[in-house]
Amino acid sequence: MEGFVLVLVLAALPAAGNFLGGLAAELVDVSERTLSLSLHLAAGIVMAVVGLELMPEALEASAPWVPILAFVAGGAFFMGIERTIGSIQARLGAGKENAGPLAIFTGVSLDLFSDGVMIGTATVLNPSLGLLLALGQVPADAPEGFAAIATLRRAGIRRRTRILMSLGFALPILIGAALGYFALRQAPEILTLSVLALTGGALTSVVVEEILTEAHEGDTSVWDPILLTGGFALFAAISVYLGA
Template identity: 35%
Template sequence: MAVFVALGAFLMTLFGGWVAQRVTDRRHLVLGLAGGLMLGVVGLELLPEALEAAGGEVFGVPQALLLFVGGFLVAHLVERLLAVRRAAHGASEGRVPQVGLTAAGAMVGHSLMDGIAIGAAFQVDEGMGTTVALAVVTHDFADGFNTYTLTSLYGNARRKALAMLFADAVAPVAGAASTLLFTLPEELLGSYLGFFGGALLYLAAAEILPEAHHTHPARSTLLCTVAGVAFIWLVVGIAH
């Protein structure tokens, strides 16, 4: 059942990537929407789930929040290291394609964990599995949209963006299938969600949104960002 439901996530991810491709003439709106979707996923879905699942504290701070900050810092460090590498090779202008591939790879990893979450929820009972699946399938539109956008934003060829999109679409199916072989500890899942949320927030706040407003500081771009957050809020509300 979990694998069958995950096929919905596969289709929704591809649909999100298709939408991202079709609106290249409104790139600033795409980036504004992507930033809002990423912000909404982090603040309204990933972080609350991480805090609930990874409930332990380290020196008075929830473990999930420590990993959230750690994810943010790791994303910043990776980008800085790649920027130094770019400068060393004399590429002072433009973006580093590896950053986009790394970010898209993180999205694939997140989608894999989405599939595992579906399978783990169905291990508990069908009601919980259905609720988790609804949230995953619906927000996988944002995953597909963001995976294609992140890969292409950093100068990667269209074929690489499509390859990462397909990998992101397959990941939840593979994740759900893997739960037929094991049971995932809840604390480990919460820790991962916290870390990934921090990395995703860095990409949204430091890369996607500044790029969206760089050449088109329009009100419509801001409205797209707000719409992205509102969409995730609606998804979370329906799922719960």
């Protein structure tokens, strides 16, 4: 198996992990405390993705100030997404309580998109590296899928819609993989690294403004900080031992 087909197969692995996490959220009764714990775990994982994977790679650029500015632009980018979601919600007559869950859904999609970009570009360079990246993302993406769907469930979004949205998580990672394979592999390095940094800035905003905020909307647990740092440690271990 070679070329673009291999890239799509590898990208499908983290997408499947994310879907299984969302499916678990559908099958069990998720209490407010459990949701808070899962959101803290997901926040820790996303923080590790940004701090250990995206930004260290981005700062290898010949002109580091460019991806640094892209990181700031990523925060502004997510702010624009959040306001767009709020505006659409208002026009449709939906309550503001749904804006947060949909913003989290968008944030998870951005994370999966960045996974796809890295898998696509890495597979071009070395198929074995692409495989390691894909396998390493699976245990990291499952908690994110669980937290995202559990949040949508608490917001009262219909089950059929939630399942379709869970399946929809496959799109951003496949699109990212295609972009990494066809476009960014021949783009200037500074552009590729800036895309990673912009994604990192957006994900940082997602963690602070949406995931952790949503986690404290209901009943919380004294174990929340442990799950937050545990999520970071989980991805760090994946990065070190699986080469993600």
